[in-house]
Amino acid sequence: xxxxxxxxxxxxxxxxxxxxxxxxxxxxxxxxxxxxxxxxxxxxxxxxxxxxxxxxxxxxxxxxxxxxxxxxxxxxxxxxxxxxxxxxxxxxxxxxxxxxxxxxxxxxxxxxxxxxxxxxxxxxxxxxxxxxxxxxxxxxxxxxxxxxxxxxxxxxxxxxxxxxxxxxxxxxxxxxxxxxxxxxxxxxxxxxxxxxxxxxxxxxxxxxxxxxxxxxxxxxxxxxxxxxxxxxxxxxxxxxxxxxxxxxxxxxxxxxxxxxxxxxxxxxxxxxxxxxxxxxxxxxxxxxxxxxxxxxxxxxxxxxxxxxxxxxxxxxxxxxxxxxxxxxxxxxxxxxx
Amino acid sequence: xxxxxxxxxxxxxxxxxxxxxxxxxxxxxxxxxxxxxxxxxxxxxxxxxxxxxxxxxxxxxxxxxxxxxxxxxxxxxxxxxxxxxxxxxxxxxxxxxxxxxxxxxxxxxxxxxxxxxxxxxxxxxxxxxxxxxxxxxxxxxxxxxxxxxxxxxxxxxxxxxxxxxxxxxxxxxxxxxxxxxxxxxxxxxxxxxxxxxxxxxxxxxxxxxxxxxxxxxxxxxxxxxxxxxxxxxxxxxxxxxxxxxxxxxxxxxxxxxxxxxxxxxxxxxxxxxxxxxxxxxxxxxxxxxxxxxxxxxxxxxxxxxxxxxxxxxxxxxxxxxxxxxxxxxxxxxxxxx
Numbered sequence: 001x002x003x004x005x006x007x008x009x010x011x012x013x014x015x016x017x018x019x020x021x022x023x024x025x026x027x028x029x030x031x032x033x034x035x036x037x038x039x040x041x042x043x044x045x046x047x048x049x050x051x052x053x054x055x056x057x058x059x060x061x062x063x064x065x066x067x068x069x070x071x072x073x074x075x076x077x078x079x080x081x082x083x084x085x086x087x088x089x090x091x092x093x094x095x096x097x098x099x100x101x102x103x104x105x106x107x108x109x110x111x112x113x114x115x116x117x118x119x120x121x122x123x124x125x126x127x128x129x130x131x132x133x134x135x136x137x138x139x140x141x142x143x144x145x146x147x148x149x150x151x152x153x154x155x156x157x158x159x160x161x162x163x164x165x166x167x168x169x170x171x172x173x174x175x176x177x178x179x180x181x182x183x184x185x186x187x188x189x190x191x192x193x194x195x196x197x198x199x200x201x202x203x204x205x206x207x208x209x210x211x212x213x214x215x216x217x218x219x220x221x222x223x224x225x226x227x228x229x230x231x232x233x234x235x236x237x238x239x240x241x242x243x244x245x246x247x248x249x250x251x252x253x254x255x256x257x258x259x260x261x262x263x264x265x266x267x268x269x270x271x272x273x274x275x276x277x278x279x280x281x282x283x284x285x286x287x288x289x290x291x292x293x294x295x296x297x298x299x300x301x302x303x304x305x306x307x308x309x310x311x312x313x314x315x316x317x318x319x320x321x322x323x324x325x326x327x328x329x330x331x332x333x334x335x336x337x
Numbered sequence: 338x339x340x341x342x343x344x345x346x347x348x349x350x351x352x353x354x355x356x357x358x359x360x361x362x363x364x365x366x367x368x369x370x371x372x373x374x375x376x377x378x379x380x381x382x383x384x385x386x387x388x389x390x391x392x393x394x395x396x397x398x399x400x401x402x403x404x405x406x407x408x409x410x411x412x413x414x415x416x417x418x419x420x421x422x423x424x425x426x427x428x429x430x431x432x433x434x435x436x437x438x439x440x441x442x443x444x445x446x447x448x449x450x451x452x453x454x455x456x457x458x459x460x461x462x463x464x465x466x467x468x469x470x471x472x473x474x475x476x477x478x479x480x481x482x483x484x485x486x487x488x489x490x491x492x493x494x495x496x497x498x499x500x501x502x503x504x505x506x507x508x509x510x511x512x513x514x515x516x517x518x519x520x521x522x523x524x525x526x527x528x529x530x531x532x533x534x535x536x537x538x539x540x541x542x543x544x545x546x547x548x549x550x551x552x553x554x555x556x557x558x559x560x561x562x563x564x565x566x567x568x569x570x571x572x573x574x575x576x577x578x579x580x581x582x583x584x585x586x587x588x589x590x591x592x593x594x595x596x597x598x599x600x601x602x603x604x605x606x607x608x609x610x611x612x613x614x615x616x617x618x619x620x621x622x623x624x625x626x627x628x629x630x631x632x633x634x635x636x637x638x639x640x641x642x643x644x645x646x647x648x649x650x651x652x653x654x655x656x657x658x659x660x661x662x663x664x665x666x667x668x669x670x671x672x673x674x
Contacts, residue, residue: 025440026661059410059437059658062399073396092429092455100396118429318660321396324363
C-alpha cells in the first residue's frame with residue numbers, strides 16, 4: 001500500500017476509463033420511480049440535471065469510482081502492479097480521486113485539468129434491494145484524449161483494459177484506439193468491458209468490430225452480451241461469443257459467471273455476500289479478481305472464483321472501492337477445492 | 338426525508354458545532370504508530386500537516402461529519418425537528434456538508450464563506466480494532482462567531498446543544514455563550530457535550546463553571562468526565578457529577594452508559610453491534626438517540642436505550658452518518674421491556 005510511483009513503466013494491468021467520484025446514497029424505491037430514473041442503468045446527465053437530482057438525493061457519501069478505475073484499484077489491492085489513465089479537474093473531488101487511486105498503489109500520472117468542467121461525479125441511488133441506479137455527469141472526463149495515452153505505459157503493461165463507456169466521447173474513443181494499436185504492436189493483450197447494456201445499444205457495430213479484430217479478453221454481463229449480439233437469452237449469446245471471441249468472462253449476477261477460452265468453458269458459482277447492501281462495482285470487482293488471477297498465472301476456474309469473491313466483498317458495502325484491503329481474498333480462493 | 342426549510346423556527350434540537358467533512362480510511366496499527374498519531378483522540382492540525390498526513394492515508398471515503406452535526410443529523414433521521422449552526426466554505430466539500438445535513442431534514446441556514454480557508458476536514462484513521470484516530474484541520478470553521486447565531490432559531494428550540502470542541506476558538510466560544518444566554522432568557526434547555534478528554538484538559542475551568550451555572554443536560558464519556566473533575570475513576574466522577582449537574586448522560590463504550598437526573602440513576606447496557614467496524618460517531622449518535630427520546634417525552638431509561646441502539650448502528654459502518662434511515666430504531670426500543 002501507499003506505493004510511490006517509482007517511474008517504472010511495467011505493470012500487470014493498465015486501465016483507461018472515466019475518472020469519477022461516486023456520490024452514493026440510500027434511496028427509497030418511490031424516489032427512483034418519481035424521478036423517472038433508469039433503474040439499474042447508467043444515464044449520462046448534464047450539469048443542470050445533476051444539480052436537480054442532487055437536491056433530491058438523500059444524505060450521501062463520496063467514494064472514488066469510475067468502472068475501470070474501480071477495477072484497477074482492486075487489482076492493486078490484490079497485490080497486482082496496476083496503472084490508470086483518466087482525467088480529473090484540479091478541484092477538491094479531483095484530489096480525492098487522485099489520492100484514492102494512488103493510495104491503493106496504482107500508477108496514475110495524468111495531470112489534473114487546470115480549466116474546464118469539474119471532476120466527474122456519478123450520483124448513485126441505492127434502493128433497498130441493493131440495486132444501484134447511476135446518473136453520471138462526465139465533467140472533466142471530456143478532456144480525455146489520445147495525448148493522455150503514454151505509449152511507454154501501454155507497451156509496459158501485460159494487459160490493457162478499456163472501458164466501453166469511453167465510446168460515448170469521440171476523443172476518449174480515439175484514446176482507446178491509440179492504446180489498442182500500441183498494445184498490438186507491443187504484443188500485449190487487450191481487454192474490454194462492455195460497461196452497460198445501453199452503452200452497447202449506442203455502439204453495437206463498433207464494439208462488434210473491435211471484439212472481432214482486436215480484443216483478447218472480453219468482459220460483459222448478461223444484458224450487455226445479449227445486446228451486443230441481439231439475441232434473446234444468455235445461452236444464445238454464449239454461442240455467439242464462442243464464434244467471435246477467443247476469451248470471454250461473462251457475469252450473471254447471483255447466477256455466477258461463465259468463462260470461455262477456445263474450447264474451454266467454466267461455469268463459476270457466485271459467492272453469496274455476507275449481506276447485500278449495494279451492487280455498485282460488482283462487475284468491476286469481478287474483472288479485477290479475474291485479471292489479477294490471470295496475471296498470476298492461475299487457472300481459469302480459479303480466476304473466476306477470485307472474481308466472484310471480489311464481487312461478493314464489494315456488494316456487502318456502499319461504494320465500489322473496498323473499505324479494507326482485498327489481498328486476504330487471494331488466500332480464500334487458493335485454498336478452495 | 339428531504340424536507341425543505343419551511344422558515345419555521347421551532348425545532349426539538351438546535352446544535353452549534355464545527356462543520357466538518359470526514360475523510361475516513363482503514364489503517365494498519367503500524368501506520369498510526371509510525372506517524373505518532375494520538376490514538377483514539379482528536380488532534381487539531383494545520384494545513385501543512387493535513388497535506389502531509391493525507392499523502393500517507395489509505396484510500397478513503399468522504400462522509401459529512403462534525404460531532405454536533407452528526408448528532409443533529411441523527412436526531413432528524415429519528416424523526417425529530419432539528420437545526421444546525423456552523424460554517425463551511427463555498428467549495429465542493431462545503432456543498433457536500435450542506436447537502437448531507439439538509440437532505441437528512443435539518444434546518445441549516447448559515448451561508449458558506451465566499452473567502453478564507455477551505456471547508457474543514459478530519460482525517461480519520463480506523464485501525465483493525467475499530468478505534469478511530471482523528472486529525473482535524475478546522476479550515477472554514479474558524480469563521481464561526483456570534484453573528485452566525487440566529488436568536489429566533491435558539492429561542493425556538495426546545496434544546497440547544499453545544500459541542501465542547503467549539504471552546505478551542507474564541508469566536509466560536511463567544512457564539513456558544515450568546516446561544517446560552519438566549520436559551521436562558523427564552524426558558525429553554527441547554528445541553529453540552531464535553532467532546533474529548535484533551536479538549537477538557539484545555540478548558541477544564543471554563544467547562545466546570547458552565548456546567549455549574551448554565552448547562553441543563555451534560556453529555557460526557559468516561560475520559561471526559563474523569564478529566565473534568567480530575568478524579569481517578571468513573572465512580573468518583575459520578576459522585577462529582579451528582580453534586581454539580583442536575584442531569585447527565587455518561588457513556589462508557591462497551592460498558593454502556595449511566596444516566597443521572599437528581600436522585601434518579603439508570604445504568605444502561607450497551608447494545609452489541611452486528612459487527613464492530615469504526616467507532617467514529619458512537620458518542621454523537623448516543624446523544625442523538627437520547628435527545629430524541631427526551632423531546633418525545635420518553636422515560637430516561639428508554640432514552641438511554643435509544644442512545645445505545647443508535648450508537649450500535651453507527652459503529653457497524655464507516656463514518657458517523659447513518660448509511661440508512663435511523664427511524665426504525667425507535668420501534669426496537671419502544672418494543673423493548
